Amino acid sequence: MAVFIPVNEPILSGNEKKYLNECIDSGWISSEGPFVRQFEEGFAKYTGVSYGIAVSNGTAALETALFAIGVGPGDEVIMPTFTIISCAIACLRLGAVPVLVDIEPKTWTINTSQIESKITARTKAIMPVHIYGHPVNMDEIFRIREKYDIKVVEDSAEVHGAQYFSSHYGNQWLSCGAMGDISATSFYANKIITTGEGGMVLTSNPEYASRSRSYRNLCFLPEKRFFHKEIGYNFRMTNLQAAVGLAQLERIDEFINIKRNIGKYYREKLSSIPGVRFQVEMPWARSVYWMYSIEISSDFGIDAEMLQTRLRKKGIGTRPFFLGLHAQPVFQKMGYRFDLDDFPISDHAYRYGLYLPSGLTLTYNKVDKVTNALSEALKE
Numbered sequence: 001m002a003v004f005i006p007v008n009e010p011i012l013s014g015n016e017k018k019y020l021n022e023c024i025d026s027g028w029i030s031s032e033g034p035f036v037r038q039f040e041e042g043f044a045k046y047t048g049v050s051y052g053i054a055v056s057n058g059t060a061a062l063e064t065a066l067f068a069i070g071v072g073p074g075d076e077v078i079m080p081t082f083t084i085i086s087c088a089i090a091c092l093r094l095g096a097v098p099v100l101v102d103i104e105p106k107t108w109t110i111n112t113s114q115i116e117s118k119i120t121a122r123t124k125a126i127m128p129v130h131i132y133g134h135p136v137n138m139d140e141i142f143r144i145r146e147k148y149d150i151k152v153v154e155d156s157a158e159v160h161g162a163q164y165f166s167s168h169y170g171n172q173w174l175s176c177g178a179m180g181d182i183s184a185t186s187f188y189a190n191k192i193i194t195t196g197e198g199g200m201v202l203t204s205n206p207e208y209a210s211r212s213r214s215y216r217n218l219c220f221l222p223e224k225r226f227f228h229k230e231i232g233y234n235f236r237m238t239n240l241q242a243a244v245g246l247a248q249l250e251r252i253d254e255f256i257n258i259k260r261n262i263g264k265y266y267r268e269k270l271s272s273i274p275g276v277r278f279q280v281e282m283p284w285a286r287s288v289y290w291m292y293s294i295e296i297s298s299d300f301g302i303d304a305e306m307l308q309t310r311l312r313k314k315g316i317g318t319r320p321f322f323l324g325l326h327a328q329p330v331f332q333k334m335g336y337r338f339d340l341d342d343f344p345i346s347d348h349a350y351r352y353g354l355y356l357p358s359g360l361t362l363t364y365n366k367v368d369k370v371t372n373a374l375s376e377a378l379k380e
C-alpha cells in the first residue's frame with residue numbers, strides 16, 4: 001500500500017522551537033509568562049477586535065464567552081444542530097438550554113431563516129457556528145440582534161481569517177470572530193493555527209473581556225484575592241502553548257493561502273466526479289477551506305461510513321461529519337426532546353458527508369491521489 005495520506009498535519013517549522021526554548025530558558029512556563037499576552041494581543045488584532053482572552057481550549061472559550069455575556073440558568077441559546085457537542089455543553093454547564101435549528105444544504109451552516117421562529121422570552125443569545133472554513137450568512141442574524149435584545153456569540157473555531165460580506169452593515173467585508181458581541185475560537189492541532197490544545201475569547205466589549213478573564217481564572221476578585229463572588233474555572237493557557245501560537249500566528253496568511261489554493265484545486269478535481277458535492281463558497285464569503293468537505297449522492301447506494309472504510313483501504317484518511325445535536329444519545333438520555341423537530345438537512349449531511357485529507361502539508365500531487373481513490377471507491 002502506498003503511504004497513508006492523513007486527514008490532518010500541522011506545519012511547525014517556523015519560530016515554534018525558538019519561542020519554546022525561550023520559555024524553558026527563562027523558566028516562564030505557566031500562564032503568567034509573556035507570550036500569553038503577546039499571543040492574545042496579536043490574535044485579537046488579526047481578528048479585528050480589541051481584546052483576546054486565551055484559554056485552555058475552544059470548548060472552554062465557548063463557555064467563558066457565554067458566561068461573559070451573562071447566560072445563566074433557564075436561558076436559551078439558539079444554535080445549529082450540525083455542530084460539535086462543545087456548543088451545547090458550554091450552555092448546559094451554565095444551566096442554559098440549547099435550542100436547535102437546521103442547516104443550509106450548500107454550506108452546512110445554520111439556516112438563518114429558521115432562527116426567528118425559535119425566539120422566546122428566554123432567548124439570550126444566538127450562536128452562529130462557521131463550518132469547515134465557511135462563514136455563516138450573518139445578515140439575518142444582525143437583523144434579529146437589532147430587533148430583539150439578543151446577543152450574538154460566534155463560534156469561530158474553524159474559520160481563522162475567513163470573511164463575510166455584509167449588506168446589512170454597509171456592504172463591507174467583516175472578519176469572522178469580529179461580528180458577534182463576543183466570539184470563541186479554538187487552537188486545537190487541526191485548526192488553521194494551533195497551540196496543540198488552546199482557545200481564545202474575542203470581543204471589543206471591555207466588560208465582557210474582564211468577565212472572561214475572571215471566569216478563566218477561578219473568578220478571583222482583583223481587589224481581594226481568595227475572595228470569590230462567582231464560580232469560575234481554571235481555563236488558563238500556558239506560556240508554552242502561547243509560544244507555539246505566536247509562532248503560528250506569524251504564518252497565518254501563508255497557511256490560509258495554502259488552504260485556499262488546495263481548496264480550489266480540490267473543487268476543480270471533484271467537479272469531474274458526478275454525484276460528489278464540495279462545500280460551495282458563496283459570493284458573500286471568503287472561505288479559508290479549513291476542511292475539504294464533500295457530500296455524496298445517495299444514488300451510489302453507500303453512505304459516508306462505507307466510503308470511509310473503502311478510502312482507508314486505499315491509504316486515504318477521512319473524518320465523518322457531525323451527528324446533529326438533536327440525535328445525540330446523551331441528550332436523549334437526559335430528556336431533551338430535540339428530536340421532536342425535524343432536521344432533514346443535517347441528517348442528510350451526517351449520512352452522506354465526510355471530509356478528505358486537509359492538512360497544510362498536502363500537495364497537488366496528493367490531492368490527485370485522493371480524488372482518484374475517491375472516484376474508484378465510489379465505483380466499487
Ligand SMILES: *Cc1c(COP(=O)(O)O)cnc(C)c1O
Nearest residue numbers: 057058059084086157158186188
Ligand atoms: C474544534 C471546535 C471546537 C472546540 O474546540 P476544542 O479546542 O477542541 O475544545 C468548538 N467548535 C467548533 C466548531 C470546533 O470545530
